[in-house]
Amino acid sequence: MNPMEELERLKRRVGDLQSQKHRAEGRLQEAQERLKKEFQVNTLKAAEKLLKELEEQSTTAQEEFETALGAFKKEWGDKLE
Numbered sequence: 853m854n855p856m857e858e859l860e861r862l863k864r865r866v867g868d869l870q871s872q873k874h875r876a877e878g879r880l881q882e883a884q885e886r887l888k889k890e891f892q893v894n895t896l897k898a899a900e901k902l903l904k905e906l907e908e909q910s911t912t913a914q915e916e917f918e919t920a921l922g923a924f925k926k927e928w929g930d931k932l933e
Contacts, residue, residue, distance in 0.1 A: 853861070884894075893899045 887893050887899050891899065891902055893902055
């Protein structure tokens, strides 16, 4: 490949990479706007903290449900069959 062809190939590659970068930046901005709108968080760190809190709440709720279901089945299970 001669130097001019190589230069043109590199220019196209740079253009492609710039386009990919711009698309990624747009998707990032959309995701940040969605996080702010839906969850009232402004940073990724705040979103991660909120996610951790929600996962803990979900785990606690699941455990409470399973305990209540067990108690219900123990008291009423034979009457429901």
